[in-house]
Structure formats: structure tokens, C-alpha cells
Amino acid sequence: MTTPRAEDADEIWTRACDPSVPVGHPGDAALAAVLLCHGMAMNGGLLSAVEGLEPDQRARAVAGFRLLGLDAAAQAVEDVARATADLPEGDLEAAEGLEAEADRRYDEALPEGDETIDRAFRAHLDRHPEAYAPLDG
Numbered sequence: 001m002t003t004p005r006a007e008d009a010d011e012i013w014t015r016a017c018d019p020s021v022p023v024g025h026p027g028d029a030a031l032a033a034v035l036l037c038h039g040m041a042m043n044g045g046l047l048s049a050v051e052g053l054e055p056d057q058r059a060r061a062v063a064g065f066r067l068l069g070l071d072a073a074a075q076a077v078e079d080v081a082r083a084t085a086d087l088p089e090g091d092l093e094a095a096e097g098l099e100a101e102a103d104r105r106y107d108e109a110l111p112e113g114d115e116t117i118d119r120a121f122r123a124h125l126d127r128h129p130e131a132y133a134p135l136d137g
Helices: 006-016 026-044 046-052 055-067 071-086 092-109 114-127
Strands: none
Touching: 006 026, 006 114, 026 046, 026 055, 026 114, 046 071, 046 092, 055 071, 071 092
């Protein structure tokens, strides 16, 4: 891929949102995993996303955040997953506290939400266009 254009980035982002598209390139896989996790977090909070993702999906999301340079988001996902495993069963107060802390950390890691991810993705795409599958046409 030559130097990516803004339209290329938009098309790659859209492609990453489609779960039926195979992801054979590391950049595509990272973006798809990040967007899955982020979408779940935006719908129900980070705790819900961490609990809803399969362990392999969660690991891919963490790796994806790291690949895009969003280390604080990756660390928040890892820490929340660890804390979830340590929650005493039936302790609603502890679960609510973890949920609030998870959302605070995630919001802090991605202060502008989608925009933060988009900027990180575009910067990665500019530096490593070979990490993304070529676009048709």
C-alpha cells in the first residue's frame, strides 16, 4: 500500500467493523479487536465488555490497543479482567465499585472515545501501511 489517503483509512475502519471480513493482516486484526471491545464498552461499560468477551477476544483487544499505542486502554482491560476474577461472588457493592473504576479508567485512557482510537489508528496506518490488507480498486 502506498501512502494511505484519508478515504483509505475510512474504508479500512469500515472493513474492521464487519465481523464477516477475514483479518489476515496484523493492523486489520488489531483494529477489529479494538473496535469490538470498544463497542461493547460503549454499550454497557468496560466491565460488561470484559465479562462479555471471550478470553481470546479480550487478549486480541489488549494486543490491539497496544499495537495502536493505546497502552492505558490495554492496561485498563487487563486490570479489570484480573479484578473481575477476584470479585467475591454476590458482592454487589464491590461489583459496582469495580464498574465505576473500570469506566473511569477507560474514559481516562480514551478521553475522546472513538476519536482517540481513530487518531491512533490513522497514525499507525501512516507509519505501517503494510500492516493492513490492500484495498480493492
